[in-house]
Amino acid sequence: MSPSSSASSASSVSLPSSSSPSAGSGSGGAFPAPAVPTVPTVPAAPSAPAGDSGEALFRLGWDASFAGEFAPYAADGLVPGRIVRVDRGGCELLVPAGAVPAERNPDPHPAGGAPTPRGDAVTVRATLPPFPDPDPTRRPCTGDWAAVDLAERAVRALLPRRTVLLRSTSSKRSDGQVLAANVDHVVVAVSLAAELDLGRAERFLALAWESGAGPLIVLTKADLVSDPAVRDHLVADVAATAPGVPVLAVSARTGEGMADLAREVAGGTAVLIGQSGAGKSTLVNALLGAEVQDVRANRDSDGKGRHTTTTRDLLPLPTGGVLIDTPGLRGVGLWDAGQGVAQVFAEIEELGRDCRFHDCAHTTEPGCAVLAALADGSLPRRRLDSYRKLARENEWIASRTDARLRAERRRRWKQQQATGRHMTERKRGGHR
Numbered sequence: 327m328s329p330s331s332s333a334s335s336a337s338s339v340s341l342p343s344s345s346s347p348s349a350g351s352g353s354g355g356a357f358p359a360p361a362v363p364t365v366p367t368v369p370a371a372p373s374a375p376a377g378d379s380g381e382a383l384f385r386l387g388w389d390a391s392f393a394g395e396f397a398p399y400a401a402d403g404l405v406p407g408r409i410v411r412v413d414r415g416g417c418e419l420l421v422p423a424g425a426v427p428a429e430r431n432p433d434p435h436p437a438g439g440a441p442t443p444r445g446d447a448v449t450v451r452a453t454l455p456p457f458p459d460p461d462p463t464r465r466p467c468t469g470d471w472a473a474v475d476l477a478e479r480a481v482r483a484l485l486p487r488r489t490v491l492l493r494s495t496s497s498k499r500s501d502g503q504v505l506a507a508n509v510d511h512v513v514v515a516v517s518l519a520a521e522l523d524l525g526r527a528e529r530f531l532a533l534a535w536e537s538g539a540g541p542l543i544v545l546t547k548a549d550l551v552s553d554p555a556v557r558d559h560l561v562a563d564v565a566a567t568a569p570g571v572p573v574l575a576v577s578a579r580t581g582e583g584m585a586d587l588a589r590e591v592a593g594g595t596a597v598l599i600g601q602s603g604a605g606k607s608t609l610v611n612a613l614l615g616a617e618v619q620d621v622r623a624n625r626d627s628d629g630k631g632r633h634t635t636t637t638r639d640l641l642p643l644p645t646g647g648v649l650i651d652t653p654g655l656r657g658v659g660l661w662d663a664g665q666g667v668a669q670v671f672a673e674i675e676e677l678g679r680d681c682r683f684h685d686c687a688h689t690t691e692p693g694c695a696v697l698a699a700l701a702d703g704s705l706p707r708r709r710l711d712s713y714r715k716l717a718r719e720n721e722w723i724a725s726r727t728d729a730r731l732r733a734e735r736r737r738r739w740k741q742q743q744a745t746g747r748h749m750t751e752r753k754r755g756g757h758r
């Protein structure tokens with residue numbers, strides 16, 4: 327599947343990138359001021375009467391907080407767009423259809439001849455400004471909100487990110503790579519078709535917490551566990567491992583739990599991560615009500631090459647919310663996720679505060695509260711082993727990372743997450 331195929335969905339129009347400034351647009355009169363959404367004072371529901379452009383934006387995950395950040399750019403005549411993918415030549419964005427003047431829209435009747443619905447979003451290409459920032463995790467990525475100059479087909483600025491998912495790169499010096507920005511829900515898919523791998527789930531959870539987004543565990547293929555008592559037991563097992571994380575058993579095959587999942591992700595932007603074969607593509611298709619992502623019955627066990635089957639990057643869901651499903655996102659590895667690891671193993675961190683030595687490594691130290699909990703059985707051995715493994719792995723990754731960039735990034739994230747937390751909380755909680 328070629329990358330450009332993403333522009334061919336029935337509701338999108340693919341536009342060639344234009345390098346010639348204001349070509350054919352003549353004076354300001356011939357090129358109407360881009361429609362800029364009204365800035366609401368409260369986050370509007372997707373159905374809010376915010377006008378065509380506003381509606382399209384809210385369907386893409388826009389909210390009052392982003393609108394506030396965007397206000398200065400609106401004054402400059404720029405239009406908000408959400409980055410679908412970044413490539414060598416620039417990026418693809420979704421912008422409100424109403425913001426793209428008809429004369430610059432060569433194909434208003436895409437696949438099937440249906441006109442682009444009013445209030446919908448269209449795909450445009452745009453160039454990206456040079457990013458001199460030495461930190462690679464600051465580069466634009468899928469999910470970023472941008473201020474777009476539609477006349478020049480150029481991105482002028484990115485809005486501050488609320489959350490960001492990072493992964494380690496395979497290079498010797500790990501600098502991290504951005505996978506997705508402004509994600510509210512990280513859905514961790516764990517298959518019920520195989521023996522539960524809690525350690526793996528914990529690794530994905532650490533990454534989710536680290537991003538700033540809220541995790542949600544989905545136990546897939548529930549139809550394969552026919553005994554409801556067994557199923558309940560498995561859900562309880564996982565829930566005990568992940569305090570504070572909702573756990574849902576779903577089956578894309580029978581539809582069980584799918585409405586609950588759709589409701590959980592309806593108020594924001596979600597990503598699906600999990601082991602290859604966990605049923606992510608099947609879930610995406612079920613959530614979309616269409617065959618968009620490729621499901622293959624037989625894959626090579628290491629899953630190499632499967633990314634070529636990913637056909638879409640940023641997908642508005644019919645039930646509300648947006649799904650980001652970019653190549654490389656699904657099997658992510660930990661990267662600099664100390665905070666996330668601590669959050670997954672909150673009870674161990676908590677116990678550690680009662681250790682006699684504040685820098686206790688919980689190995690042989692006298693007065694160690696963690697070892698005491700292990701001895702009296704209140705802390706399962708598996709949990710401690712998993713914690714040690716992830717903490718070690720994380721320390722190793724952190725040691726390969728530029729310390730100054732790392733410290734800067736931490737500070738920035740704290741600021742950004744504090745700013746965006748309120749809106750993210752609303753998105754997460756709004757549909758419960």
Ligand SMILES: Nc1nc2c(ncn2[C@@H]2O[C@H](COP(=O)(O)OP(=O)(O)OP(=O)(O)O)[C@@H](O)[C@H]2O)c(=O)[nH]1
Nearest residue numbers: 547577578579602603604605606607608621622623
């Ligand atoms: N019984 C049953 N099988 C399912 C269900 N969902 C998915 N499967 C099967 O599980 C296999 C893997 O599903 P995929 O959706 O391709 O898994 P994936 O997580 O996207 O895999 P990667 O793309 O490799 O990451 C396929 O054979 C699906 O038919 C389900 O709800 N019930």
Ligand SMILES: [Zn+2]
Nearest residue numbers: 681686688694
């Ligand atoms: Zn200790």
